[in-house]
Amino acid sequence: MNGLVLDNLRIYRRDALFLALSAHVAPGTVLTVMGPSGIGKSTLLAAITGTLAPGFRATGRITLNGRDISALPPQDRHVGILFQDELLFPHMSVGANLAFGLPSGIRGRAARRARVQAALADVGLDGFAPRDPATLSGGQKARVALMRMLLSDPQALLLDEAFSRLDTDLRAQVRRLVFDRARAQRLPVLMVTHDHADAQAASGEVVQMGGPDQT
Structure with a gap:
């Protein structure tokens, strides 16, 4: 089922x-x-x-x-999970946070960067990859947390x-x-x-x- x-x-x-x-x-x-x-x-x-x-x-x-x-x-x-706190890694950039969620099967720096950039653009955050998560608004953090989880290909x-x-x-x-x-x-x-x-x-x-x- x-x-x-x-x-x-x-x-x-x-x-x-x-x-x-x-x-x-x-x-x-x-x-x-x-x-x-x-x-x-x-x-x-x-x-x-x-x-x-x-x-x-x-x-x-x-x-x-x-x-x-x-x-x-x-x-x-x-199984992916989202909490009330976004739990973004403070020592990583926005792009690195998203890359953390990528499956290991996606290899090569260029391929991984392209997936991250596409995910950010998909939720209106194009160009945000170098940003420090601390500089994001609450809504932006929520979108980054969502896309990081979805990039891990949960079922x-x-x-x-x-x-x-x-x-x-x-x-x-x-x-x-x-x-x-x-x-x-x-x-x-x-x-x-x-x-x-x-x-x-x-x-x-x-x-x-x-x-x-x-x-």
Whole structure:
């Protein structure tokens, strides 16, 4: 089955059941997970990326485009994630930050530079490669973080409160950019958020964790 499938995913904290969820996120669609702080939304994403904290364990299956990724190390899962902080490397230029996301199969300085320049031009940041990330606005940083993640050729996208630090107008702009890119590349998207406007903009299924809709 194409897309991201959580098949009876159960996460335990020590020996106690922490959360349980079954879901199918089809390519190009967004599943929004909502719920109060502490309910386990970020822990759910950590289970999908393979980065669960000590003391937690997961059972069930996670498949991505028909491939079982449940036991794979994070770097082999091909899952991209965006956080509320852009997490750009401060000691690298904008171009070097993007180049960091490129797959190792793209070889040669000229080829890698061309991919970076094309990605920047694609989001209205043509000529920004030499810039220091500290000189960028919030919206520019968000666009660079998005393109760095997309350049790594992920097969699914996770959003961990990715828009929460942006002001209202910028939030709508960046959110639209992220959803449009994900749909264009047929990426299944799982978003956790507190904001009902995020869920409305996603135009997909909404799961309320800790409520009657949780499965």
